[in-house]
Amino acid sequence: MIRIGLIGPPNSGKSTIFNKLTGVYQIIGNWPGKTVETLERKVKYKGNFLLLIDFPGMQTLTPISMEEKIAIKYIIENKPDVIIQVASAIDLERSLYLSLELIELGVPIVVALNQFDEAVKQGFVIDAEKLSEVLGVPVIPTIAIKGIGIDKLIEKALELARSRTGIAYNGRNIYEDIKLQINKVVSIIRKVLPEYYPLEWISLRLLEEDPWITNMIVKLDPKVKDILEEERKVIEKTTGLPPSILMVNRRRLLAERIVSQVRKVKPVGKSNFIKFLDVFSTSLYGYFLLAIVMATVFTVTFRVGLLFRDVINYIFLEVFNYFSFKTNNIFLNAVSSGVQLSLLVGLSFVIPLVFLFHFFFSLLEDSGYLPRAAFLMDKVMRKIGLNGKAFIPLLLGYGCSVPACVSCRILDSDKERFISSLIITLIPCASRMVIVYGLVAIYIGLVNALTIYLLNLILALLMGMIVGRIVGLHHESTGLLMVLPPFRIPSIENSLKKTWIRARDFIYLAIPIIVVGTILLKILEIEGLMGYLNVLFDSLFMRVFGLPGYTLSFLLFGAIRKEFALVFLMTTMNGNPLNYLSQNQLIIFTLITLFYIPCVATIITLIRELQLKRTLVIIGVNLLVAITIGFCVNIILRLLS
Ligand SMILES: Nc1nc2c(ncn2[C@@H]2O[C@H](COP(=O)(O)OP(=O)(O)OP(=O)(O)O)[C@@H](O)[C@H]2O)c(=O)[nH]1
Ligand SMILES: [Mg+2]
Numbered sequence: 227m228i229r230i231g232l233i234g235p236p237n238s239g240k241s242t243i244f245n246k247l248t249g250v251y252q253i254i255g256n257w258p259g260k261t262v263e264t265l266e267r268k269v270k271y272k273g274n275f276l277l278l279i280d281f282p283g284m285q286t287l288t289p290i291s292m293e294e295k296i297a298i299k300y301i302i303e304n305k306p307d308v309i310i311q312v313a314s315a316i317d318l319e320r321s322l323y324l325s326l327e328l329i330e331l332g333v334p335i336v337v338a339l340n341q342f343d344e345a346v347k348q349g350f351v352i353d354a355e356k357l358s359e360v361l362g363v364p365v366i367p368t369i370a371i372k373g374i375g376i377d378k379l380i381e382k383a384l385e386l387a388r389s390r391t392g393i394a395y396n397g398r399n400i401y402e403d404i405k406l407q408i409n410k411v412v413s414i415i416r417k418v419l420p421e422y423y424p425l426e427w428i429s430l431r432l433l434e435e436d437p438w439i440t441n442m443i444v445k446l447d448p449k450v451k452d453i454l455e456e457e458r459k460v461i462e463k464t465t466g467l468p469p470s471i472l473m474v475n476r477r478r479l480l481a482e483r484i485v486s487q488v489r490k491v492k493p494v495g496k497s498n499f500i501k502f503l504d505v506f507s508t509s510l511y512g513y514f515l516l517a518i519v520m521a522t523v524f525t526v527t528f529r530v531g532l533l534f535r536d537v538i539n540y541i542f543l544e545v546f547n548y549f550s551f552k553t554n555n556i557f558l559n560a561v562s563s564g565v566q567l568s569l570l571v572g573l574s575f576v577i578p579l580v581f582l583f584h585f586f587f588s589l590l591e592d593s594g595y596l597p598r599a600a601f602l603m604d605k606v607m608r609k610i611g612l613n614g615k616a617f618i619p620l621l622l623g624y625g626c627s628v629p630a631c632v633s634c635r636i637l638d639s640d641k642e643r644f645i646s647s648l649i650i651t652l653i654p655c656a657s658r659m660v661i662v663y664g665l666v667a668i669y670i671g672l673v674n675a676l677t678i679y680l681l682n683l684i685l686a687l688l689m690g691m692i693v694g695r696i697v698g699l700h701h702e703s704t705g706l707l708m709v710l711p712p713f714r715i716p717s718i719e720n721s722l723k724k725t726w727i728r729a730r731d732f733i734y735l736a737i738p739i740i741v742v743g744t745i746l747l748k749i750l751e752i753e754g755l756m757g758y759l760n761v762l763f764d765s766l767f768m769r770v771f772g773l774p775g776y777t778l779s780f781l782l783f784g785a786i787r788k789e790f791a792l793v794f795l796m797t798t799m800n801g802n803p804l805n806y807l808s809q810n811q812l813i814i815f816t817l818i819t820l821f822y823i824p825c826v827a828t829i830i831t832l833i834r835e836l837q838l839k840r841t842l843v844i845i846g847v848n849l850l851v852a853i854t855i856g857f858c859v860n861i862i863l864r865l866l867s
Contacts, residue, residue: 227277229276229306231308231310233297234324235314237257237314238341239340241261243376248269256711258711259633262282262632263632266279279306282635288436292635292643305422308336309328311337313337315342315345315367320709322361322481325361325363336382338368339354349492352489360488404461407457412429415429430473434470507595512602526586528667542569542573542574560745565745570801589716591716591724592714594712603617610645610687611642611694612645613642624655624659627651627828634835647832648689648844652851657789661784662675664796665815666816669809736787739786743790744793771818780792785826788819810864
């Protein structure tokens with residue numbers, strides 16, 4: 227089995243290559259930071275057994291964010307037989323910086339010069355052979371989305387893995403003048419580290435003040451700290467620069483020099499529209515564009531969703547009329563109407579809306595707009611103490627809180643991840659979108675629904691700011707380090723695949739539970755459960771929220787999956803909530819379901835990502851917001867009417 231690691235800067239096309247070779251679908255899209263967990267797959271390739279490993283993107287081997295730390299730990303401890311460094315041909319300097327670092331690490335690498343088509347479009351003429359000569363490692367131009375160059379890439383990787391050839395180019399010769407200090411540190415760490423660690427590389431990293439590696443070594447032998455300080459001072463004296471700056475500068479200069487040797491730039495005309503969009507989307511007017519873009523995604527989802535609903539409703543009712551049966555058994559009747567109602571609400575409303583939203587959002591994501599929105603929101607996010615980068619997980623939260631919370635790993639500190647996750651749990655995911663549309667947009671008006679969205683975003687950011695201040699977040703945020711990808715025409719095929727991956731749970735998981743749950747509720751209704759809940763909670767719920775007590779049961783279901791709150795409310799009310807609740811009550815119920823608690827899957831994810839204590843704080847904040855909003859809006863609406 228030959229183990230091949232795919233490593234490269236964010237958004238360079240690692241997962242696209244992984245998908246092509248394995249047939250698995252890892253999420254790909256036009257923004258940096260999609261892959262946040264290393265994923266391994268075994269494949270048989272032309273008679274060879276390969277283990278392919280897709281890594282999160284990394285700009286450098288000095289890890290800052292959580293997913294970079296995971297990736298680098300994996301590379302050092304599990305040592306893939308060969309590394310395919312997926313370089314981006316449109317961002318050569320940055321990609322080569324990483325190549326130089328990998329060469330320093332001494333692992334066998336082959337460079338995939340990916341997005342080569344895009345580079346040609348932008349007027350870059352790159353001499354791959356010369357680059358290979360200068361670096362001393364194979365360089366293969368690839369266009370991963372079309373599968374071009376992949377065969378050759380794997381052949382080279384296999385060749386390298388089998389021959390285990392070292393690297394001809396000695397990347398370390400840029401450190402000739404500090405060789406003495408490097409060797410000194412090597413002789414010390416040799417005593418504490420197991421042999422399989424690349425000692426010379428670790429020594430370089432220690433001198434460079436890589437915090438992660440320094441912590442690891444200091445834990446093993448605290449005395450190393452003083453020795454390192456001494457050697458760093460010697461380097462600063464002889465070279466005039468502290469080693470942390472010196473080494474980064476030398477690598478960067480070398481990368482730039484190599485680029486100037488192998489790349490020529492031919493002037494090409496960019497389309498005027500793209501040029502305009504590029505400037506407009508990140509200027510002050512960009513905020514209008516952002517509002518329009520988001521409102522369009524939600525409006526189009528709703529309008530097209532309604533069309534689907536009407537067509538599916540029609541077909542459904544025809545089918546049910548055809549197969550309908552009458553019986554005097556009230557339990558059989560409950561089962562029959564339960565099945566009918568749940569499938570009707572689930573298939574005609576929930577499923578089309580959720581799939582459409584994910585599809586339109588995927589198109590947006592592949593266009594390259596998301597990082598621009600993040601760039602634009604950097605200032606706002608900074609007020610909270612967060613980095614603009616955090617706006618991307620937050621946007622993903624409109625799809626589903628679970629992957630959105632996981633993608634908070636792209637953020638640099640624990641506190642940032644905590645606050646971003648808190649904001650995400652307050653953002654209406656696709657399941658909550660179904661509730662806003664099903665109760666507010668349909669019965670009260672789309673503009674009201676969109677207003678709820680806007681106010682929700684403001685409130686979520688405000689809560690992030692308040693809790694951020696309490697935990698002292700405002701000192702932590704680092705600068706926005708994000709390369710803006712070029713705008714691309716989204717691929718329908720990729721968007722459809724992504725939609726399926728993200729929304730299939732609604733069919734596999736939600737629909738069966740909805741059907742069984744509705745039947746159960748119908749039977750309990752016969753047994754008078756609603757009346758019982760009414761008696762128990764009516765006075766409290768009425769007084770605080772102006773809602774009948776039985777709405778609590780829908781909220782309990784909604785804690786399992788948010789859309790259940792709507793579906794069970796609709797099925798219990800035979801499809802028309804206005805027969806049972808007033809417009810004001812619909813608004814209050816919707817607002818409460820937006821905030822009251824993260825769903826079970828999100829809670830499990832939060833515990834994994836942030837531990838129990840912070841998860842409990844998030845749940846507490848959610849509950850507090852829901853109760854306050856429900857209570858205040860109830861009073862305001864009562865006063866207004
Ligand atoms: N034009 C062009 N686009 C490509 C090529 N390879 C990948 N892409 C696009 O580049 C974007 C990023 O690809 P991914 O495979 O998601 O990149 P990644 O390196 O896995 O990104 P992260 O997981 O975020 O680090 C996607 O929109 C791809 O469709 C290529 O050769 N040419
Ligand atoms: Mg990826």
